[in-house]
Amino acid sequence: MRILLLGESWHIHLIHQKGFDSFTNSEYVEGGAEFKEALTQQGWDVVHIPAHRIADDMPQTVEGLSAYDCVVVSDVGANTFLLTPGVFKTSVPEVNRLEVLAEYVRQGGAMLMVGGYLSFSGIDGKAHYARSPLAPILPVELLVGDDRMEAPQGVKPVVLREHPAIPTDTDWPALLGYNATIAKPDAEVVVTVEDAPLVAVANVGQGRAGVFTSDLAPHWAPPTFLAWDGYAQLWHNLLTWLSNSD
Template sequence: MKGSQDMKKALLLGESWTTHMIHQKGFDSFTTTEYVEGGQEYAKALRDNGWQVEHVPAHAIETAFPGDLDALRAYDLVVISDVGVNTFLLSRVVFNTSATEPNRLALIREYVLGGGGLLMVGGYLSFSGIDAKAGYANSPIGDLLPVEILEVDDRAEHPEGAVVKVLDPQHPALGDVGSSWPTLLGFNRTKPKDDAEVLAEVNGHPLVALTSAGAGRTGVFTSDMSPHWAPPPFMQWPGYTPLWNALSTWIAGG
């Protein structure tokens, strides 16, 4: 299973969006559309440490997601960031033609239990998400994570800055970045499970938590890997790259 001994391989799923805006100017209006791919700083942090990172943006998951368990096992780590369960479950084949196909989240579950690593990163469509639309609580991977996912809108918006408290600064998954972290602008509220290792909290809620699942490992970072919840001081923080590399490496079994 997984990448070579010298180069770990990560599959980043999500972290993209399209914004369609209506500009109303008196009697007249016009529209503009913008497509954005996030997660570039996270991918760079891993690549700078010898990882191979494949990014499958949200709209491409239905066609570019690995076709079977063997293909998924080519990766040391699967990262889900800011994309909800419906993107995995409701492809055009299923939604438009009522045909059956493999459950992508069930494949991720089997991958983890067989020894793979899974990291969920926060956002408006992670965990429960905005208006509870992300929907991971009752998904095939919900019980594998180290935190209990709420079934309500779980966003905690903190424009004043949410304070990070590091509980276990010596844990190898934190990359020796110390205990003084920049504040964050928000996060997904969750509850730690009994067997979870909570390494850091934000405003008293889990921020970084880890656990084992079968032969694999799972972890969460309940705020963003990029704006808006991760503001410029966090993105420019010297701990950004070593933190993400260490967290990803530990979850991948390193």
């Protein structure tokens, strides 16, 4: 089984002010190490295209995406797919990568969107998926505007029903936040957090789409969640079900 992980990377630029003097330094970070390791241990082949490589490296056809059993979009906004350097800098038309991804799902592929500051609508609404080509295929309606629900006290997921997409007989640890969404009428909401969808799935054409509206890594996913004995099984079960390989 092979998945494509899109996103989960960032650059940090810091300004150090020390009295009269200042200097800067930059850092590049790739996230999701725990997620990738958990799936690799479950036998998955994980291909990671970090956010800044999406314009160049993401397949631009349904046939290209069909090399993967599931595509995971995590913590990278719609503009990264839409405002590629060719479009933004030189005004040259290009394929709409989000339309291609949506069509891949409709033709039998699978997609999972994972929460974060640049997922769903995101911080200050900057993720901007609510009016994107992905919105119609997701099992949840997206809010317009900042959809973050910060929960520094921790909030416990509630399993509504048994489903092959989630682990069974395990106590879920608390999470520190999530993206607020509203379940669509045809969605299967399997797990909630504060009465909002946490895990929801739906059939889309010949394929399947799902959401996990919290994080797969810090900060919304605290150490107790990453060390949870159901962590690897959650992703394995969810991606297996979405890929229609159950």
